Amino acid sequence: MRRAHAQRGAALLLAMLTVTLVATFAATALWQQWRAVEVEQSERARSQSAWVLVGALDFSRFVLRLDGANNVDRLDEPWAVALQESRMSTFLGAENGVAQAGDEGLPEVFLSGSIIDLQSRMNVANLVGSDGQLIGKQMAAFKRLFELLGLPEAEFMTMAENLGRASQKQVDGDADVPLLPQRFEQLAWLGLSPSTLRVLEPYVTVLPQAATAINLYTASAQVIAASIEGVDLASAQMLVQARNQKSWNTVQDFATFLDRVGLLPESEYAVRSSFFEINGRLRMEGTVVSERSLVKRGTGRNPPVTTIWRERVAGDRQP
Template sequence: MITVALVATLAAAALWRQWRGVEVEGAERARVQSAWILTGALDWGRLILAGDLREDQRTGQNIDHLAEPWAVPLAEARLSTFLAAGESGSDTDRDAFLSGQITDLQSRLNVMNLVVGEPLARTQALARFSTLFRELGLRGGELATLFDNLARAHDAMKAGTPGDGDAPLLPRRYDQLAWLGVSDETLALLRPYVTVLPVSAAIVPVNLNTASALVIHAAIPGSDLAGAQRLVAERDSAPLKNTTGVRALLNLDEASDLGWASVRSNYFEIRGRLRLDDVALEEVAVVRRQSSGSTRGVYTLWRERAAITVPAAGR
């Protein structure tokens, strides 16, 4: 009996190790396949943006708007062959679904505009963000904290001493604004209207063809929300070709400042999601489209991937 028990124990241990090896191999295979599919989704987005650039150069209309192909989301589609599909009886024999979307990041206010230029330009930028905070019912004190910490982080970076002393690190992504004293509740409210783009020597303008009425109202001093909503209605029927007629649509005088207004975009977010049952792997990438010079093309600035839990389709 002791011998039988010993043999049974050894056999069970060997079987468990074999099962564990198969599971590890399957998980690694799924990880690699998922990575390749999401990389393909990123390449899909870059190709669409590059194609849009070529079309704009061919037609001579250098504008971006929400009726262009890049603005159409990729609806969730089934991938019939994925994760060893076809192995009957295997628990990996499940359908996988891919979806994606490209978002114009210049449809939002760039936080880094707060540290561009001379003190007067920074004060004017602060006034624009104050308008946004006021319309959203957010505390002005939190904006002041954000402005102060961002300026210190930017100055430390220019001095070549990022993170030294009590200066925070300069954020590169939206969620990193929490480093500058912005609460989670404020970040959640600001997300549709604010973005973080690379530090530039010039203001990154807002694309009036893709921005919401609230963002347009904040970006153009002297405008009101009703006028911005009227502009959105006009541009939805016929995209703006330039900013010439914006003052008339917003009832502004000729001296009004349109320095933050544009009809062209260079920064986009590409989001791809691969879903398997109620678990999804999502990749987010920010790209810059360079339309002139020897480095013309679409370049990835950063990308990140995370696993999330979502309701399965049909539930």
């Protein structure tokens, strides 16, 4: 009798173990299938987001190309107006300027972006001449900028020395040349701290071409005051206010206002720009993709706009 009970107990235990194993395998298979579906959906969303951002970049280049017919680049022009986060269906489903219904069931897609004139900022590449030597006039301008922003001059001197040393090795053909920064955040390689980079970002850039001119129509008061010797911040702020109401077409118009006639060479200052940064951000079904591009616009009435580099990240880009 006891043996029969033991056998029934063992059989029941074996059945319970079998059911547990089958349930575990089924749950594992279901989880793997769900995971595969989630990965596929995520990859599809990222791929679709990337294609939309490519289209946004092409449209931004088209806007800059159309604007190339103008002789000046100002902050009140269409390219300078940032696109706040907007639902894409309001654009794609519009007819005669009126949004249409019928997008039920489609994923929510939101797009935002901006175009920044990088010649509104001081180019770090301007610090070094073609011979690899640091340029005294540019050094003084950057020192004034650091002073205006309350940043430690010691960090600037460290950055300039490292930049000059690396540039000189490059000119001399030294095989042991450190990689020079190609983007603003890479200035940390030259000794700038993260806190200094955060303060500097609206005023400084790194462009692939040295001796780029500062656009006086788009530069901030801090950049104008730092780059033009003898101009204080108050005078620069007056210029920023005045340029919004004036129709100046040449650098000398700005020089006349600042009482610096003949002191603003057109090799260092301009009213038209060539380098722009295009930022795009797309949010779709919980997926966020951000993209940043550097473009260069040529000359002429219908100038080409060339993409120099593109950077895409999943999520919001951290400066």
